Structure formats: C-alpha cells, structure tokens
Amino acid sequence: MYKVLVSDPISDMGIQMLYDATDVEVVKQSGLSEDELIAIIGDYDALLVRSQTKVTEKIMSAGTRLKVIGRAGVGVDNIDLEAATKRGIIVINAPDGNTIATCELTFAMMMSTARMIPQAYKKTVGGEWDRKFIGVELRNKTLGILGMGRIGSEVAKRAKVFGMEVIGYDPFLTEERAEKIGVKLGTVNEIVAQADFITVHTPLTPETRHLISKPQFDIMKKGMRLINCARGGIIDEMAMVEAIEQGIVAGAAFDVFEVEPPQQDHPFLNNPKVIVTPHLGASTIEAQENVAIDVSEEVLHILRNEPFKNAVNLPPVPANVLNILQPYFGLGEKIGSILGQIAQGAVYEIVVNYAGDLIDVDTSPLTRYIVKGVFEKQLEGLNIVNAMHLAKSRDVNIVVQKSNTSNSFTNLVTVTVKTKQEEKTLAGTLLAGYGERIVRIDQYPVDFAAEGNLLLISHNDKPGIIGRVGTLLGTNNVNIATMQVGRKVIGGSAIMVLTIDKSAPSNVLDELSEQAEIVNVRALTV
Numbered sequence: 001m002y003k004v005l006v007s008d009p010i011s012d013m014g015i016q017m018l019y020d021a022t023d024v025e026v027v028k029q030s031g032l033s034e035d036e037l038i039a040i041i042g043d044y045d046a047l048l049v050r051s052q053t054k055v056t057e058k059i060m061s062a063g064t065r066l067k068v069i070g071r072a073g074v075g076v077d078n079i080d081l082e083a084a085t086k087r088g089i090i091v092i093n094a095p096d097g098n099t100i101a102t103c104e105l106t107f108a109m110m111m112s113t114a115r116m117i118p119q120a121y122k123k124t125v126g127g128e129w130d131r132k133f134i135g136v137e138l139r140n141k142t143l144g145i146l147g148m149g150r151i152g153s154e155v156a157k158r159a160k161v162f163g164m165e166v167i168g169y170d171p172f173l174t175e176e177r178a179e180k181i182g183v184k185l186g187t188v189n190e191i192v193a194q195a196d197f198i199t200v201h202t203p204l205t206p207e208t209r210h211l212i213s214k215p216q217f218d219i220m221k222k223g224m225r226l227i228n229c230a231r232g233g234i235i236d237e238m239a240m241v242e243a244i245e246q247g248i249v250a251g252a253a254f255d256v257f258e259v260e261p262p263q264q265d266h267p268f269l270n271n272p273k274v275i276v277t278p279h280l281g282a283s284t285i286e287a288q289e290n291v292a293i294d295v296s297e298e299v300l301h302i303l304r305n306e307p308f309k310n311a312v313n314l315p316p317v318p319a320n321v322l323n324i325l326q327p328y329f330g331l332g333e334k335i336g337s338i339l340g341q342i343a344q345g346a347v348y349e350i351v352v353n354y355a356g357d358l359i360d361v362d363t364s365p366l367t368r369y370i371v372k373g374v375f376e377k378q379l380e381g382l383n384i385v386n387a388m389h390l391a392k393s394r395d396v397n398i399v400v401q402k403s404n405t406s407n408s409f410t411n412l413v414t415v416t417v418k419t420k421q422e423e424k425t426l427a428g429t430l431l432a433g434y435g436e437r438i439v440r441i442d443q444y445p446v447d448f449a450a451e452g453n454l455l456l457i458s459h460n461d462k463p464g465i466i467g468r469v470g471t472l473l474g475t476n477n478v479n480i481a482t483m484q485v486g487r488k489v490i491g492g493s494a495i496m497v498l499t500i501d502k503s504a505p506s507n508v509l510d511e512l513s514e515q516a517e518i519v520n521v522r523a524l525t526v
C-alpha cells in the first residue's frame with residue numbers, strides 16, 4: 001500500500017483518483033511545521049504540496065520512503081530540487097492547469113489598478129461617495145510582458161483584444177512566435193522605457209531576481225503601472241516603494257511577495273497606490289481541479305513504476321523524441337542490468353553506442369536508463385532521476401557514441417562496461433514482431449529475450465557440453481525454458497545463454513563451473 005501525504009489544501013475532487021486507488025492510502029494534513037513534517041514523513045511514499053509547504057533537505061532526509069513530490073501548480077521554488085535529485089526523489093509539477101486562472105487574475109489586477117477598483121470599493125463600503133477615482137483606459141496603451149511562457153502568452157492574447165500594443169521579452173521567444181501572437185520583441189530596458197503597464201511572468205531565478213529594480217525604475221515612463229502575479233522578488237519591492245513616492249509608478253498590483261505572508265508593516269499594505277492579494281493566481285475551482293488531477297495521475301504512475309511525463313528534476317524530453325525513445329527504455333535498462341551483474345569489479349567507464357534509427361535524436365534520456373540498469377543491483381535508492389548523478393559522483397565516465405553501422409539492424413544499442421578486471425559488451429535491438437532482443441554478448445552473436453533468471457555460461461565449443469549442462473540442471477530440478485548458443489568459429493570459445501524457471505542454487509552453479517571446458521558461469525535476474 002502506497003501512502004500519500006497531502007500537506008497543503010489541494011482539491012478533493014482533483015485527487016479523487018488517489019482516494020479511489022486500491023493500492024493508495026491518502027492522508028491530508030495541512031499547516032504542518034518543518035519539525036512536524038519531519039516526524040511523520042518517513043511513513044510516506046509521496047508528498048503532495050502547493051506553495052505553502054517548504055520541502056527542505058531535512059524533510060527529504062527524513063523521508064526515507066519518499067519516491068515522489070508532486071507540486072499541484074507551477075512554481076517549485078518551495079522544493080529543494082538539488083536535494084531531491086541527489087536522493088532520487090522525483091519532483092513533478094502541474095504546469096498547464098493554472099495558466100488561465102493566473103492569466104485572468106493578472107488581467108483583473110491590471111484593470112483594478114487602472115481603475116482603482118479596490119480603493120474605490122473600500123471607500124464606498126466605508127460610507128464615502130468619492131467619485132474622484134479617475135482611471136486610465138487600457139486601449140492604445142503599451143503593455144510590456146517579461147516572461148512569455150504559458151501565462152505571459154495568454155496575457156498577451158487578451159491584451160491584444162483590449163487594443164493594447166504588446167512588447168515582450170523572453171530569452172526563448174523566437175521572432176516567428178512573437179509575430180504569430182502579435183507581440184513586438186524588445187530588451188528588458190527597451191520594454192521598461194516604453195511600457196505604460198508592465199507585467200512579469202518569469203520564474204524567480206538568480207537571473208530574474210530584481211529584474212525590475214532601481215536602474216529600471218529610473219528609465220520608466222512617469223505614471224506607469226506594474227503587476228506581479230508571478231513570484232515575489234522579481235520586482236524589487238523597496239525600489240518600487242521609492243518609485244511610487246517619486247511619481248514614477250502610478251499604481252501597482254501584487255499577488256506575490258518576497259516573503260509570504262508579508263509582515264503587517266510591509267510598506268505595500270498601507271500604500272493607496274498598491275493593491276494586493278494573498279497569492280491567489282491559481283485559486284479558481286477549475287485550476288485547482290486541473291492541477292490536482294494532473295499531479296495525481298503522475299504520482300500514481302511513479303508509485304506504480306509506470307512511465308510518466310516530464311519531471312521537474314529531469315531535463316524535458318520533447319514529445320516527438322520521447323515517442324522514438326520510450327520503446328527502448330526497457331531494453332536499455334535490461335542491457336545495463338545484465339552488464340552490471342556479469343561484469344566483475346568496480347565499473348569505471350560505460351560506453352554506449354547508438355546506431356540506426358537512434359542516431360538522429362538526443363538519446364540522453366535512454367542513456368539514463370542504461371546507466372540506471374548498470375548500477376541498480378548495487379546502489380539503493382537509484383532511479384532515473386539520480387542515476388547520472390550517482391554514477392558521476394563515483395567517478396564513472398560515461399561515453400556516448402553514435403555510428404552509422406548497425407549490422408543490418410534497424411536500430412542497435414551497444415553498451416560496454418569497463419572495470420579494472422574486464423570489459424563486457426552487450427548489444428540489443430527492438431525487432432518488429434519480436435520486441436526486445438539481445439543480439440550480441442561480447443564477440444558472440446546471440447538472439448534472446450532477456451527476462452527472468454538467466455545463466456550465461458562461457459565455454460569451449462566441444463561436443464557434449466550442452467548435454468552435460470542440461471543433465472546437471474535437470475537432476476537438480478532446475479527447468480530450462482530457453483537455450484541459445486553463440487560462437488564465432490567451430491571449436492572456438494562460445495557462450496551459452498539459458499533462461500531457467502527458478503534461480504539455480506549456488507552449489508549447482510559451483511558444479512557447473514567445475515565442468516571441463518566450462519570457463520565461467522554467471523547467474524543473473526532481469
């Protein structure tokens with residue numbers, strides 16, 4: 001039974017599939033302190049959070065069963081990603097579910113600051129009939145958008161409909177895409193100097209921290225308005241207070257703060273030019289359901305060892321590349337696993353060679369599966385998130401090559417594992433109609449599906465050996481399911497690959513090894 005802890009308020013409707021899963025137990029407990037979480041996290045396989053829970057390294061160290069942290073939302077700045085990666089904890093988020101909610105809040109904030117709706121409301125409900133709130137129109141104004149990802153692009157679309165001129169900056173925004181969504185490209189400073197409204201939609205990173213600070217306020221148009229529904233800290237709060245005092249900023253709307261919740265004496269809270277909300281960007285019924293559904297689906301896949309989409313602490317794989325690579329993940333892992341079990345000594349280098357169909361795509365996701373396979377029987381807690389990290393931290397050199405020759409296979413994955421004692425090589429392919437096949441062990445051509453208990457027997461190609469092996473296993477009640485012999489030349493060295501129904505006891509392996517003409521016997525499970 002997998003145990004899932006939900007430590008922030010997450011839509012019940014959205015996580016219904018977790019409640020429904022017969023192999024999952026869900027516990028909801030919001031508002032826990034770090035120490036309280038540390039005390040209980042050791043019982044859980046998955047942790048679901050929004051932005052309140054700060055998932056620190058200490059919490060992860062105590063979470064000895066933790067496989068996955070699911071963020072029901074976009075920003076993962078409340079999760080120590082490096083610590084998660086080191087421990088092989090997969091971090092996933094739900095990047096698409098709250099785009100519209102946050103975009104619409106941004107628009108509401110832009111209109112509210114243009115028309116001073118919260119200020120007028122406050123006076124009206126306080127008994128005053130003050131009609132001096134003279135606002136500005138959005139039409140014919142210039143909107144500057146910093147960060148043109150999902151939310152920024154949606155804001156741009158709506159701004160166009162309102163008759164605004166939109167200029168945007170995003171290091172990944174191409175001219176073609178900008179043109180398609182009707183946005184002019186500009187640098188941060190060009191945008192800052194021209195815009196009547198500026199809205200930020202980047203993550204908070206070392207590069208975006210104080211993206212708008214004193215030097216930018218100094219070149220702004222007087223009377224401009226500023227919106228932050230992304231992350232506190234992208235706009236320098238103290239520099240903005242000064243810019244308001246200088247009449248540069250006529251109004252600002254903030255949903256997020258450098259420290260949340262802000263202290264009662266935070267200068268924004270009593271400033272009539274600044275309107276604030278308590279981090280409500282994603283707070284719509286629809287968005288909360290969407291993100292909770294997305295994250296629950298992924299958490300279930302991960303707990304059940306099924307393929308999942310992109311994890312935050314793994315490089316993203318474009319869908320077209322994933323379509324090509326995914327069928328090879330199992331094969332790659334098996335090749336790695338066999339090599340990891342048969343190679344004697346500490347592995348210092350893994351050489352992966354891709355040939356055929358695989359040479360045109362970025363194969364690094366597949367390499368991760370191979371590396372994971374090599375070490376999976378040796379390193380506890382290893383998974384595809386930390387496989388490369390653990391290999392590199394043990395000074396294992398990983399060499400990836402691509403070649404045009406695939407020995408007439410449509411695709412071929414060849415892996416060599418090197419230790420101080422020996423080098424072992426395995427090649428595998430996906431054969432239409434047959435699936436995963438191992439087609440070479442060292443220099444010997446073979447053809448078998450790597451599954452279950454295997455025996456690899458190196459021997460000299462002499463009459464009678466196969467019979468002796470069969471008899472020895474039979475008398476010890478070890479049933480042979482399949483058998484393959486690979487050799488280069490008649491009478492030379494050869495390899496026998498047997499699939500057996502149960503693992504062979506060690507005395508049987510010893511007896512096999514002692515047979516004349518048998519060089520060595522290696523037993524493994526895949």
Ligand SMILES: NC(=O)C1=CN([C@@H]2O[C@H](COP(=O)(O)OP(=O)(O)OC[C@H]3O[C@@H](n4cnc5c(N)ncnc54)[C@H](O)[C@@H]3O)[C@@H](O)[C@H]2O)C=CC1
Nearest residue numbers: 074075102147148149150151170201202203229230281282
């Ligand atoms: N207020 C709230 O409740 C919510 C806030 N957010 C926040 O909104 C932000 C944007 O979310 P999405 O649009 O979904 O993310 P996204 O990943 O689709 O877009 C972010 C964009 O920022 C760009 N970017 C990164 N560094 C930049 C830089 N130095 N200058 C300009 N652009 C840069 C990226 O290239 C990317 O296109 C995130 O920080 C997210 O956490 C998201 C949802 C709700």
Ligand SMILES: O=C(O)C(=O)COP(=O)(O)O
Nearest residue numbers: 050051052073074075282
């Ligand atoms: O998705 C995001 O990045 C958000 O900031 C939303 O945060 P929340 O889930 O509402 O605490």
